[in-house]
Amino acid sequence: MELALIFILSVIIAFALATGSFLNVIIYRVPRKESIVWPGSHCPKCGEGLSWYDNIPLLSWFWLRGRCRHCGRPISWQYPLVELTTALLLVAAFFKFGVDLKFIFAALMLLVLLTVAVVDAQRQIIPNRIILPSLVVVPILAVAAGLAGRQAMPIVGSVGYLEMAIGFVLGGGLLLIIAMVRPGGMGGGDIKLAAFMGIFLGRYVLIALFIGFLLGSLAGIISMAFFHKSRKDLLPFGPYLSLGAMLTLFFGYELFQWYIGFIL
Ligand SMILES: [Zn+2]
Structure with missing residues (x-):
């Protein structure tokens, strides 16, 4: 080396x-x-x-x-x-x-996701004291980088403020709708987490949410089948959303290409 x-x-x-x-x-x-x-x-x-x-x-x-x-x-x-x-x-x-500047933003995203995942897994809560400052600071940093001529966000897909906004609205909006349609499943913390993910992933946040739902459902089925948990036992969703976002950060583009090739 x-x-x-x-x-x-x-x-x-x-x-x-x-x-x-x-x-x-x-x-x-x-x-x-x-x-x-x-x-x-x-x-x-x-x-x-x-x-x-x-x-x-x-x-x-x-x-x-x-x-x-x-x-x-x-x-x-x-x-x-x-x-x-x-x-x-x-x-x-x-x-x-x-x-690359994208590495700095990616590191920031991964640190927040890891923290949120562990806290949510342990205590079934995504604290506002973690997710709200993250939601404020990241766009400020992105704009500051943009003003310096080094726009690097979102880190997956095409770069630009509009794409950041699209990811924010897609991620937060979709989980907000799910929370309204099926109250009790999705918490306010999950909605904010998905919006946070969207800032980094742009429209690829949909892939992250898909992976998150898939892993969360699998974990739910496994815990009901093998650990005698009932459907009512609250399963924290943050860890699965975080894992989905991490996988999308590293493989989102490839996953999308593979999926497109699969259905066409
Ligand atoms: Zn001691």
Whole structure:
């Protein structure tokens, strides 16, 4: 491998692991309405603060064999898993987009999607404190980039503000309609998440929603068949929408071509 590539990848992985560690803080604290800056990292079981060497992403968890140094109680495997997933997603995005502004936007999208997916899977909620700022900041960044002559959004399909707006309306609008037709299934958080996805995916958001519905339905059928859950058990939809958006980010264009070839 080229030396420059090894260097760039090392920087991305180091950045991603540190960011994944911060996502863990957001995932734990935001739904509990705690500050994400104060106090510093501590064991959620005994409250003891963590020294820097017990707070190194990925490594510390394995070093400590998944247990708190102070109280010995287990530390969730979710911490290293989120850190590792963040690194894998950002490296994949780099190989997809290379040294390009689209890579920065793709990374932003993936970080929000991962956070939302884990929070929703755990607590069946997509917090406004995560999705609303994301919905505001991303268009501002996109316009700022556009003013600087570097328009890069949406990152899938054709670039342009109109396409961003189309994705926003398609994603948010479709889930809004579903929520009105079948109350109870779709939450307000899901609608905002789909609108967020649309900003990045343009009209390809339809593919993301399709994949999300497909995976969500499969998971619903499996959980009813094997885990004796009833239809009434609330199945969080955010993780499947997020997964659909991630797959569309990486393979949306190819999936669309394949589908067109399939029906023609
Ligand atoms: Zn502890």
